[in-house]
Amino acid sequence: MAWIALVVAGLFEMFGVTMINKLHKDHSWQPFALLIVGFAGSFLFLAYALQALPMGTAYAIWTGIGAAGGAITGMVLYGESKHWKRVLFIIMILGAVIGLKLVS
Template sequence: MAWLFLILAGVFEVVGVTGMNLVNKLRNLKSYLILTVGFALSFSCLALAMKALPMGLSYAVWTGIGTVGGTIVGMLFYGESKNWKRLSFIALIIVAVIGLKLTS
């Protein structure tokens, strides 16, 4: 169950970051709600996950999901670069998170 909370925390982190981008562009109530609710749910799920998982692992997986998810959202919806170098580094982040899971 802790892993489910950790994955949800990462997904909600992406929602919060997307809300932050929307606030920078639109500055409307909906954008602020997306930002606030996304981060509130993210931190809540992270706290629940950390009751059973080690802090270092939890934080690394959470930030990894947030980094990869935010970058992919940027590429798909905001016209950010999709060059092979960026994709290679995304793959490295994913491999690193899997490695941490396997060694913990």
């Protein structure tokens, strides 16, 4: 269950980062409120996961999901560069996240 909570925390992190970008473009209260919900959910699920998982592993996986997910979201939704080198490094981040899961 802790691993599921950690993945959910990473997804909330991605959502929060997406809302930061939306808030930057649309200065209204809705993206701000969703940003708060995203990061609050992220920290809540991360805290739950940390009850059962080692801190270093959980934090690395959480940030990896957030970083890779944020980059992918930027490419898909906001037209950011899809250069092959960028995609390669995102794949490397995801590979490291999966590797940490396998050895933990």
